[in-house]
Amino acid sequence: MNSRFPSLCILAAALAFGFFPDAEAARYTQVNETASTISFTYNQFSSRVYGTFGKFKATLDFDTTNPEAGHAALTIQLHSIDVGSEDADTELQKPAWFDTQKYPEATFESTGVKALGDNRYSITGKLTLRGITREVAVPVLLKEESAIGIFDGQLTLKRSDFKVGEGEWGDTVVSDDINIRFRMVAPQR
Template identity: 70%
Template sequence: MPPRFPRFAALLAILLVGTLPCAHAVEYTQVNTTASKISFTYNQFGSRAYGTFGKFDATLDFDTQNPEAAHAKLTIDLASIDAGASDANSELQKPAWFNTADYPVATFESTGVEALGDHRYLITGNLTLRGMTRELQVKVLLKPEKAIGIFDGDIVVKRRDFNIGEGEWADKVVSNDISIRFRIVAPEQ
């Protein structure tokens, strides 16, 4: 008859290994907008330009054990744009650009999440800007740190898809490709 201790050790190992995935499950349901950031880059007259959006709200429901059920929504106050100069910020509020009088916010709302492995996800969602909605896919990297998760991602948005920069700006003065980068910080729940 084999000794009892190896059976006990094997049973204990199975129980411990069986509980490990639950020990690593993390939920993120709040966003720290103060620590988060949304920035963009584009080309104007052949030079690279950089800007940020200072005000935005975000909701998040993300469980690392069930990422396919995740949901996120981001609402950006377009008047909070900082394109590096006050005259540029004023120009971007006008009807040829964001038309913030009629469309004060841009929203992105997820419709699906696919886990790609190694803390990488593909988020599909709808971007609504200037009253137009387009489906986009965004690759996101989750960087778990001490009691927080940092969701880093970037996407290229075609400004002409949303009629941004109409009239005299419709030519190649400003690039059609606008690279948007975000860093969303969320505490573990």
Template identity: 60%
Template sequence: MSPVAILVLILAFYSSAQAVEYNDVNRTASQISFTYKQLGQRVYGTFSEFEGTLTFDTQKPEAGHALLKIQLASIDAGSPDANDELQRASWFDTATYPVGVYESTGVAALGDNRFKISGNLTIKGTTRPVDVDVVLKEQSGIGVFDGEFILKRGDFKIGEGEWAGNSVVSNDINIKFKMVAPQR
């Protein structure tokens, strides 16, 4: 359920006034979370360990680039039992695939500080294209990139075997993130 980008997803801002460049991601101020339904109940979780890089110039948003690497074992799905289960081969298989990666391939400005970031998300050795909607808010020389997308866990073989399908855990995982980057 790596967002990631989840992911991810961290990039873009367009300003017609003057060029502003953002780089690096402040890990401490940033957050990746997710929600899904389990037996009809909404469940909330987070990933606590990730790193991101960002290069972005507001005068050239199409040239921006973002890379997000998420330590999948850092998942907190609300209980130690759930966290342990999610490490297993039928879920994230963190022994074999410890990191989920989102890397951008393009940025499209949508207006009003909104962007669509296109990229590739890799989880469990499977790579799929993922578009992420992002809004940039500038706050005292800091760019806050808020975004979200729906991850289809079946596309990445997350929750195989008895966990496949939607009867217990929803296939749609809502990934949200807030990436904070300083202005340079």
């Protein structure tokens, strides 16, 4: 009888029951909001406008070995908008736009995560803006660098779906498509 057979059985059992950690497994449970960003672009009078939101809270529970069990949430303080013009920032807080007196925050709560391969994921969830909730799917790429996970994602929203820019702004002066990008930075746990 081969004397290596018992050793091979023990090794196979250890692998089958997960006694050896996966070198590529990572878990992320905290977002570094200072290093993270939320930005957006839109067209106004055929010119591209860039803006950011400076204040937000993000939570994350994401394990690369079980991404389907992941969860993410985001709360954006809409008064923290910055499009490079104080007048425009003030205008965007008025009732025709974000109406920050009545709706000071926008929120996202994930409802599912699907692994797409090559560190790409689709995160679905409920986005609430101006009291209107829509389901959205967000494609996300996870870049892992020196025990830090960088979750890069982008999606395009229609402002009319959330009644943003009503009245005189409902025409084509400002594009209906708003392109949102985010970069959430999370240390590995």
